[in-house]
Amino acid sequence: MIGKLKKGSSFAGCIRYVTGKDEAKILASDGVLLGTNAEIVQSFELQRQLNPRIKKPVGHIALSFKPEDKPRLTDDFMTKIAIEYMQMMGIIDTQFIIVRHHNTDNPHCHIVYNRINNESKLLSDRNDYRRNEQVTKALKSKYGLTYGTDKSNTNTRKLRNAERAKYEIHNAVKDALKGADSWQKFKNELAKRGVLLEFVYKDKEQTKVQGIRFCKDGYSFKGTQISRGYSFGKLNARFEGMENHVSPKSNSTLQYEQGYHKSNHEPSMSDSSQDPWDGISSIGLFASANAQTFESFPEDESSKKKKKKRRKGFSF
Known part of the structure; x- marks a missing residue:
């Protein structure tokens, strides 16, 4: 079971989508006049006008379950889970x-x-991606629903753009680790699979590695966005353990940290004012990226400049 969260501005478009599929069936509703799509939309729009300042009043969540759970998921059982999910x-x-x-x-x-709730107040979406992950896990455990299997079994041909790149990077990293016992070998193995490994440094001199990112097909992901086990710290510990086992004198990780590989000049975050994570979304792929604990990255140099005063107001 996973939940995919979206917010939008058009009730008409959202209702047309969810009711327009073959054999679509309304399982439950509250406060909405059921009948034609126009009547459903009008019900939502009337309440929307109670707080017209909100630009995205539409909440849309897709709850998806594993095929193994299909025999158990009667309409009543799915409705029960969906309503309990909403309450949580x-x-x-x-x-x-x-x-x-x-x-x-x-x-x-x-x-x-x-x-916009019945009291004309905006429902809070604070930490909603993190809460979504926690709630879906709790419901899976409570009702004995099937957990996801190995990501390497995912059919990437059905995915799009960033989602496909993320899964392909995950599979490439998994395969590359089988034949790599150092950072340099790991980087070379990834390159063979079309994935670029880049180091992120704490300082302009690039003397201390702080994190890593993987790049493929124009998309960049922090290590923890691919998997929690692919952070710099965990991979570094893995390679250090291998090096100590093979040869105490071999320490490529220390060399990277001390900047001995400057000839390769791994780009730092401060080399560009553009945030490499912009436009990347991973809702519902693995555990939501927003719900993971990310490595900290250097502050963008442009953010240190004096900011212009902004007009006071509200933004949603």
């Missing part, structure tokens, strides 16, 4: 509909809700 996520006292789809091998349903 704090989506209460507001309009919603729950729609089940049958167009994929994975049983799934869509929750469309109004982020």
Whole structure:
């Protein structure tokens, strides 16, 4: 079971999508006039006007389950899980509909809700990606639902752009680690598989490695965005252990940390004012990237400049 979260501005487009699939079935609703799509949309729009300043009042969550759980997932059971999920996520006292789809091998349903609640207040989305991960794990444990299997079994041909790159990097790293006992060998093995390994440094002189990132097809990911086990610290400990076992004198990790490989000049974060993580989203891929503990990265030099005063106001 995973949850994929989205926010939007158009109830009409969202309702048209969730009800337009073959054999789409509304499992439950509250505060919404059911009938035609126009009537459903109008119900949401009327409550939206209670707080017109909010630009994205549409809440949309897709709850997807493993095919192994399909025999158990009757309409009533799926509805029970979806409503319990909403309550645990704090989506209460507001309009919603729950729609089940049958167009994929994975049983799934869509929750469309109004982020403007019945009291005209905006539902909080603070740490919602982290809470989503915690809630789905709790429900899987409570009801004995199937956990995800090895990511290497994922059919990447069905994925798009950044998602595909992330899975391909994961598989490349997993394979490269089988034949690498040092950072240099690891980097070479990744290059054979079309993945570039870059080091992120703490200082401009590049004398201390702080983190790593993997690049493929124009996309960049921090190590922990691929897997928690692929952080610089954990990989560094792995290679140091191998080096101590093979030869006490061999210490390529220390050489990288002390900048002995400057001839290769691994780019630092301060070499560019552009954030390499912009535009990358990973909701619902692995554990949500927003829910992981990331390595800290150097502050962008541009952020140290004096910022212009901004007008006071609200932003959503």
